[in-house]
Amino acid sequence: MANHLDLEEQEQLDELKAFWNRFGNLITWILIVVLAGFAGWNGYQYWQRSQAAQAAALYDEVDRASKAGDVAKVERAFSDMKDKYGRTTFAQQAGLLAAKTLFEKGNADAAKAALTWVADQSSDEGYQAVARLRLAGVLLEAKSYDEALKLLSGSFGKEFEPLVADRKGDVYALQDKKADAIAQYQIAYKGLDAQDDYQRIVEVKLNSLGVDPRPAAPVVTVASPVTVEVKK
Template identity: 25%
Template sequence: MEIYSTEEQQVEAIKSFWKEHGNGIILGTLIGLAAIYGWRWYGQQQLAKQEQSSAAYAAALKKVDAGDLSAGDAFLKGDSAGQYQTLMAARLAKAAADKGELDKALGYLDQAQAHADTETLKGIFTLRKARIQLAKGDLKGAKASLALVKDDAFKAESQELLGDIAVKEGDKAAARTAYQAALAGQAGSPALQLKLESLDSKG
C-alpha cells in the first residue's frame, strides 16, 4: 500500500481516484439499487397477482358448489385463473359428472390434464377420465386412457378399472386376473373382494 506523507497528497490522491473511477462507482451503485428495487417490485406484483387469483378462485368455486358451472367456465377463460386452472377444471369435472353430464366432465378433465404440472396429477385425472368413459360405456376409450397411466402408485386402481371393463365385456377370466392384480396393491380391500366373489358366484 502506498503511504502518503502529507494530507495534501492524500487529498490529491482521493481526487484523482474519484476523477478516474467515480462515474463507474456511481453507475454501479445505481444499477445495484435499481436491481434490488426492481426485484422487490416484481415480487410485490407477483404476490398481488397470486392474491387476486386466489380471491377470484374462491369466489368462482363458491358459485360452482352452488350449482353454477358457468361461473367456473368464466373463471377458466379469465386472466386471473393462473395456478388455479387445474383445480377449477378438476372441480368442474366432478360437478358435471355429479349432474350426469359426462361429456362435459371429460372436457373439463382434458383441461385439468393440460394444465397439470406434475405426473401425479396427470395420473389422477387420467384415472378419473377412464372411470367416466367406463360409465359412458366407452370401453375402448377407457382402456386407452388406462394405458397412459405409467405411475406404479396408480397400478392397483388401474387394474381394478381394467377388471371392471372386462366384466362389462363379459370376460370373467380377464376380470378375475385384473382384480387379483389389484388386490396385490390393495390387500384386504372389501370392495375388491366383493367383486371377486361376485365373479365366482356367476361361475
C-alpha cells in the same frame, strides 16, 4: 508530519479517482442491473400473490356454485378461472370440482371437457393423474372402453398405479374379459395398503369374479398321540 499525511491522502484520492475513472461506469451499471433485478423480483412476487388471492376468490365462487348445484354459474366461474388464472393451482382444483358437479348434474360432455383441460394444462403430475383417472370413469359410463383404456395406458406416477389397475379392471369387467379384469384387480389389491378401505372394495370386485385375494391360512397338522405299551 502533517504535510506527509496530506501527501498520502492526496495519493489515495488520486488512486481512487483513477480507479473510478476506469471502473466507475461498470460499477454503476452493475448496481443498476442488480437493483432492477431485485425490484423486478419483488414485483413478480407481488404479482403472484395478487394472482393467487384473486384465483382463490374465484375458486370460492366455483365451490359455492357447486354446493348450490348451480350448473350455469359453475361453468361461468370455471371459464373465468381458465381465462384469467389458468396457470394457478386453484384453477386445477376448480376444474376437478367443476367436473364432479357437472357430471353429477348429467352434463357428461362438460365434465369431460373440464377434466381434459386439467389433464392437458396442469403442471402438477398429481392433478394430471387424478383428472385422467376421473376422465376414464366418464368414458367408462359412456361405454367408450377403448378410449378409456388408451387413456389409462399413459404414464402415471407409481403411487397411482394401483388406482389405474383398478380402473382398467373395471373396463375389462364391463367388456366381459374376466381373466384380464382379475389380473388388473390383483395388481391393484397388492399395490394398496392393507389398512386402506379401497383395498376392501377391490377385494369385493375380485370375490364377484370368483377369486379370493387373501392368502390361505396355513394348515396346522396335529399329530396323533403315540401309545406306548409297557410290558409287565
